[in-house]
Amino acid sequence: MVTMLTQNTREKVISLLERLISYNTVSDQSVLPMATFLAESAENMGFSVHTFETSAQKTNIIAQIGPQEDGVVFCGHMDVVPVDGQSWNTNPFKAHIEAKKVYGRGSCDMKGFFASTMVALNDLPLHQLKKGISLIWTHDEEIGCLGAEALVSQVKESDLVFPKTMLIGEPTELRICRMHGGHITLDVEIQGVPAHSSKPHLGCNSIEILGELIMALRQFQITLAEQPSPHPEMKCAHSLINLATVEGGTAVNILPERTKLRLGMRPMPGHSSKDMITKVEEILFSINKRFPQANLSSVLIQEAPPMVTPRGTLLEQHLNNILSTSSTIGVPFATDGGRLTDLGFTPLICGPGSIEQAHKANEFVSMNQLFESVELNRNLLQNWCF
Template sequence: MSAEYDMMVEDILGHLIAFPTICERSNEALIDWVESFLLALGARCERVPGAHTGRFNLLASIGPETPDGVILSAHSDVVPVEGQPWTTDPFHLTKHDNRLYGRGTSDMKGFLACMLVAARTAAALPDLKAPLHLVVSCDEEIGCVGVRSLLKELATRKFRARGSIIGEPTGLHVVSGHKGKLAARVICRGLAAHSANPDRGCNAILLAADVIGSIRALQQELLEKGVQDDAYEVPYSTMQVGLIQGGTALNIVPDYCELGFEMRFLPGVDPESWLDRLRQEAARLCDSIEHARVEVEVVNSYPGLHAPDNITFLRNIMQITGDNATGRIGFGTEGGLFSEYLDIPVVICGPGSIDRAHKADEFILDTELAAGVQFVSRVVEGLL
């Protein structure tokens, strides 16, 4: 890989990092820039609005309009930087030695930069036998929310491709599976009273504590009797409470308490059945406590991903990376949604490390970025 080629991808990454596309904010300026870049190459481009105003997905295609193309996909949004001890400007690409610092360098504007280099390569090849598709999505970081409108549109059109590569940072190792996620809000209601006479009220915080006990018991059951997959670092599905809020004053028996609850579930596990169990346990608690009520509301969910090892597309990508076996990851991606909506093979593979994501001084190595360019170039060669 020439130094000139490396600098081209670094220059593109610098432009992408300069757009502060923090999740739940507009990504329109970045989409404008990427679309202009791709239109100049002759790509066919289409925007599809996300779930919220000012956020957009972009689909671009280069090559013939045949059903056997390959999708390269990256989300455009990044997590916030407030409160983090950055030593560089997170929205200015800064290079020290062989590290490229900036919010999103690993997660996952580094792969987006590689995608744009791949588009430039594909546009220069007059004899592509299959198209290269690029998907740039929005609002991935808040639960894979934004891409659904695009995937729904493509499913309506019966869009087909031989497979999709979601370029989340995996160190360019092929990942064929990840867990799904369900996020829920548990609202516990009681009856307010003066704290001098607590028996005249119903303490919603104590009710919430009982619900947390039920969640712990269900988690233990998942550990001891649930589905297991040793390919994952945590080989079972998990439940946990990450947020709690309740009470107004120390001398008031609280009549309201809210829990933020999530489940990370293995592919093939039905989270709704466990959520039903939680609702049943909550109802049992309320039956024995006067004035107690518990509501469980699903806030967001997305499916896991599981690609069988004998899929041709998966094996072809493994030949490019040199992997002898595929991996599994605990964090979620848009891959399960691509598989569910489009019914095509999906692999997760991109440069950089997830261990650097969401932290201060996020970075990608220049050698990792160059390897990402080589990877997508090999994918484009497969379209000849």
């Protein structure tokens, strides 16, 4: 895609991205400074802004302009993943430009899309709109799409009307994605019986029971690997289990009484989140029967479902025309799209940057991708809403 952006527009999008990166919106921090800046920027362009607070430090933002019965929704998450333990060459919250790349936490995932969208909007005569534009900016996508989950309930209780077409700007290298995997967080607690380590027959070692559980989950993962997603775009990706964190034990001479395992599970399109959770519960029940002194239980912490948008939507046709392509892809990671379909949206994912750069030290987005995203968003809006 060849961009025709002026030098002034290129400087604007770089400058805006630099500012957005400067906001530390790691999920355990406040999102309000960035949300306030985005809300004020939208208001200055004539948008009506609605804020939906979920806590003292968290809010979702909806900005609307034009008749909302038809049009397009741009959606993204304001939060970013932590930088703790990562070896950055520069300050992750101060944009660094080198070799036609913008480095910084969130540059790729996904503040580059915010910058390209806002600059594209600023270049358009919004007073001439024939169809509506909505912006939905969420919080806490990175820890389970919690902002989107809250927003679904908040919007259902409001009188807001939206276009049903949605573009989510997660990093896809500007390829059109119509499906993605989900994500489930499940905590498993193993209650054993403490005893002196010289008398193990008097107790039940919860970490040993964890070993049984890990072997059973490993077998479940092998089974999942034999059942790839039925959708060709997923390229045989199969559902996944990640043994994420373990806590347990108190002293070297005490049989561990309690052990906790946090599981991350990723159901792929065509597979059921409910079925994966049910299978884990069946495994826990089986181990409970084999080791009656132990008690295994689970708590669902978070669930973001997979997303599948039908082929051939009008948005897909518009994007194909602009990008001169005819193909779509599927991705294994989750987005807010799986949750926001509960509001009747038909999302597609298409944004600047590569997921391979996300969540890593020295995260970056290339300037070319950033400029192409401005051009894409501007052309889409011109073709759709004017």
